[in-house]
Amino acid sequence: MRITTLPDLADWRRSWPQATAAAKVLDALAAAGGEGRFVGGCVRDALLGRGIRDIDIATNLAPEKVIAALAAASLKSVPTGIKHGTVTAIADHVGFEVTTLRHDVETDGRHATVAFTDDWQQDAARRDLTMNALFCDAAGNIHDYFGGLADLKAGHVRFVGDPAQRMDEDYLRILRFFRFHADYAAGDFDAAAIAAATQRRHELKRLSGERLRQETLKLLTARRGVAVWGEMLGRDFAGAYLPWATTQDRLVKVAALETRLKLAPDAVRRLAALTLTGSGNDIAETLKLSNADRDRLLSASDARPVFDVAGDAAVRRQVYALGNDRARDRILLDWEPGADDGQWHRAFDIVESWPRPAFPLAGRDLIKLGIAAGPELGAKLAELENWWVAGDFAGDAAACLAEAKRRLSKN
Secondary structure: OEEEEOHHHHOHHHHOOOHHHHHHHHHHHHHOOOOEEEEOHHHHHHHOOOOOOOOEEEEOOOHHHHHHHHHHOOOEEEEEEHHHOEEEEEEOOEEEEEEEOEEEEEEOEOOEEEEEOOOHHHHHHOOOEHHHOOEEOOOOEEEEOOOHHHHHHHOOOOEOOOHHHHHHHEOHHHHHHHHHHHHHOOOOOOHHHHHHHHHHHHHHHHOOHHHHHHHHHHHHOOOOHHHHHHHHHHOOOHHHHOOOEOOHHHHHHHHHHHHHOOOOOOHHHHHHHHEOOOOHHHHHHHOOOOHHHHHHHHHHHOOOOOOOOOOHHHHHHHHHHHOHHHHHHHHHHHOOOOOOOHHHHHHHHHHHHOOOOOOOOOHHHHHOOOOOOOHHHHHHHHHHHHHHHHOOOOOOHHHHHHHHHHHHHHO
16 A cells, blocks of 8 residues: 655645535544545545545444444434445535445445445455545545556556456446546556456446436546547447437537537537437436436437528527527537538527517416407417517517507407
8 A cells, every 4th residue: 555645635624625624524533433534536636636526535433433423523414325334424514425434245237235344445445446546534645555646647547456347346337437538548548447348338238227327428528528439439338328329420519619619518418419310218218317308308309400590580589489508509519610600600699698588478468458268368379479579579568468459459
């Protein structure tokens, strides 16, 4: 094992987000005779100078002792994953997952039965990648059991121990390997890992849609996710579980437009860019997308006319019909960048700057004019809305009411 004190982590209490709250949790564990160490992504990303989101803590105390230690320090605990050794500690209104050191007793490629241990190296040995098996203690010392520091510095995404064994423990690690390669690698795929993954790529179909969704959407927005997805297509990894997501050229175009237009990478939009026309339902079901994401994917990928950028009024009509978010998706998917793409850019500017308005009238307004509730009311309201849209949304409530009265007077 290598223990290194790094300047950028030695004083983590000042530089890390929620550091004061995290220190209270570590102090509580130490007061109970145990130890807590930061582990995983927060350590990895801090070493690279990247932003830190979640702070996870590993401890050599058993779960019930963690709960008692937190209570003794007047800190709240929630047994969020007590079966697997995880307790959520609440300090200063911030939650930290505190997990007891573990080792695997039995695995089947999807689930693991674990037992608790007090051996830090044994816990590190069950983790997937060397860069994810780094611990940082309260003094800022990095505990590196498997060469993770060197791999992190070199941009080498490498498994702890035998990659085949790590993947057989959990087939999701096949996708995680590609995602971490897209986010952290500086060179080619690790040869042993890609060979093991290739032999097991069809096992991806055994995983739940929820787990596949999480890794797939993260991969699509990773730093080099577009290029790595292309590699996965070429090596038949994508087709092994998502054969309807193969339109790589459109994905490349959409990602380039997001960069050019200073838009954040969007996972659902990028998934729609990959999706073959009419296959959105298959993808939504395979990945168990939320209803909102499914509807958005279908809106973007089903057979439909190309987004009309011929005039400002036409663009506004489409924004009204679709909403700004779906209109943005469609314009990026349909955009054909070239020497003269001014119309597309103007249309995009309208989508971004013109909020979808609400029709000024409701059924109750027509009832006050003497129209009875029922099918006729709905039909007349729709006619008035069409008139308002055809007028490029210029009429306010008063103008719409005046038009309604004019139409009634003619009947």
